[in-house]
Amino acid sequence: xxxxxxxxxxxxxxxxxxxxxxxxxxxxxxxxxxxxxxxxxxxxxxxxxxxxxxxxxxxxxxxxxxxxxxxxxxxxxxxxxxxxxxxxxxxxxxxxxxxxxxxxxxxxxxxxxxxxxxxxxxxxxxxxxxxxxxxxxxxxxxxxxxxxxxxxxxxxxxxxxxxxxxxxxxxxxxxxxxxxxxxxxxxxxxxxxxxxxxxxxxxxxxxxxxxxxxxxx
Numbered sequence: 001x002x003x004x005x006x007x008x009x010x011x012x013x014x015x016x017x018x019x020x021x022x023x024x025x026x027x028x029x030x031x032x033x034x035x036x037x038x039x040x041x042x043x044x045x046x047x048x049x050x051x052x053x054x055x056x057x058x059x060x061x062x063x064x065x066x067x068x069x070x071x072x073x074x075x076x077x078x079x080x081x082x083x084x085x086x087x088x089x090x091x092x093x094x095x096x097x098x099x100x101x102x103x104x105x106x107x108x109x110x111x112x113x114x115x116x117x118x119x120x121x122x123x124x125x126x127x128x129x130x131x132x133x134x135x136x137x138x139x140x141x142x143x144x145x146x147x148x149x150x151x152x153x154x155x156x157x158x159x160x161x162x163x164x165x166x167x168x169x170x171x172x173x174x175x176x177x178x179x180x181x182x183x184x185x186x187x188x189x190x191x192x193x194x195x196x197x198x199x200x201x202x203x204x205x206x207x208x209x210x211x212x213x214x215x216x217x
Contacts, residue, residue: 001021001024001025001028002025002028003031003032003033003034003039004034004062005021006018006022006028006033006039007023007033007034007035007039007042008041009021010033010042010046010048010051010055011042011046011048012053013048015048015050015051015054017021018051018054018055019054021166022054022055022058026170026203027059027095027103028058029055029058029059029060030059030060032092032121033076035093036092036093037091037092037093038055038059038063038066038084039055040052040055040056040059040062040066040069040070041065041066041069041091041093043055044069044070044100044104052069052070055071056070062075063079063081063091064076064079064080064086064087064089064097065085065091065092065095065097065100067079068071068097068098068100068104068106068109068113069101069103069104069137070104071101071102071104071106071109073106073108073112076097076101076109076113077112080112080113080116084116084117085105087113087116087117087118088117088118088119088122093126094124094125094126094127094128095124095126096118096119096122096124096131096132097112097118097126097195098110098114098118098119098120098122098132099122099131099132099135100135101113101132102132102135102136102139102141102144102148103135103136103138103139104139105141105144107141107143107144107147110136110144110147110148111147114148114151115117115148118132119155120132120133120148120151120152120153121152121153121154123159124145124158127160128159128160129158129160130159130160131153131154131157131159132148132153132158133148133149133153133154133155133165134159134163134168135143136148137165137168137169137177137181138168138171140172140174140177142174142176142177142180145165145177145180145181146151146180149180149181149184155168155184155185155186155187156185156186156187156190157169158190160194161192161193161194162190162191162192162194163192164186164187164190164192164198165181165186166178166181166182166186166187166188166190166198166214167190167192167196167201168197168198169198170198170201170202170205170207170210170211170214171202171204171205173200173202173206173207173210174215175210178198178210178213178214188214188215197214197215198214199211199212199214199215202214
């Protein structure tokens with residue numbers, strides 16, 4: 001059994017096959033995949049939480065990034081206490097611990113990281129320019145988005161292609177998220193590369209009432 005086989009089964013979401021591979025070769029849990037990230041992070045990105053939890057059991061020592069992605073609160077908090085400076089560092093694929101916790105919806109970890117000094121306005125370091133608020137909105141998570149905004153997150157920052165949080169919220173059709181962003185100063189007239197407004201993205205997805213609200217504002 002090799003890393004390519006493990007990677008294939010993670011992508012396929014085959015929990016039993018992943019377990020069988022790791023039982024035969026536990027060291028694979030600590031071997032980077034072809035994506036240059038760990039098997040655990042790969043499982044997280046494929047939204048295979050059960051597989052990620054399984055891999056965590058075989059991992060010798062979770063990194064802070066892995067702990068924040070998979071939602072291991074105790075491990076993450078211990079790592080921060082041991083090395084406080086790591087809180088604003090970047091993973092191999094360029095994301096902060098806070099960005100990962102936001103994207104994967106771990107509200108308790110987000111609260112802890114912000115409390116301990118995680119920079120809510122620190123973008124990813126991988127060419128995508130993804131801020132924690134982008135991750136929270138992309139995850140359709142109102143509570144985490146509110147935590148970030150209440151702690152000073154900028155509502156109008158743009159990631160690659162000029163995508164602002166309001167663009168994503170409009171595309172998702174989440175009126176509560178849209179209202180939250182507007183209440184914190186999100187601008188309806190921000191245009192993406194190519195000129196599209198949040199209202200345009202809402203209309204494209206069939207959220208016509210939301211598109212009208214965003215145009216009327």
